[in-house]
Amino acid sequence: MTEIRTPRLLLRRWTDDDLVPMADINADPQVMRWIGDGSVLGLDETAEEIERWEEEWDEEGFGVFAVELLASGELAGCVGLSVPEFLPEVLPAVAIGWRLGTPFWGQGYASEAAQATLEFALQDRGLDRVVSISRMGDDASENVIRKLGLTPERETEHPVYGHALAVHAIDLTEYQG
Structure with a gap:
């Protein structure tokens, strides 16, 4: 089982006990504002999302x-990490992303978790490049992206929802770990 410990966090695979708390996070309009079409997700959609994430672990490592x-x-x-299949123009690529509940905002948790995940991607999993795809105007995510050292690569539009997206990237030669 893959786990990463940071000074304050444990990054781990999903358990059945995670469904309800993650569904609570996904039910918060503030959290979901910048994700997908901005709609909140219920318990069933959250269960499907976690199942997809676990399948990606099994298929991609x-x-x-x-x-x-x-x-x-x-x-x-x-x-x-996930393959951003919704945005074919950046493929092949692996994207880093994060989503925290509002009680955990503004405390550096997203940056801490994302930095550990980026290191995992580039050093442990041997990826040469990682991208981040964010909605234009999502200043909190842009701040994390800057802290990670990703640089702007392109602006584009979500192929389904039509909103403006910013694509940032970092490759192994740029990574400062």
């Missing part, structure tokens, strides 16, 4: 981690 606070054992959200 990487995926989306559950992010747990070491101090309390609370599920803070998720961070991880």
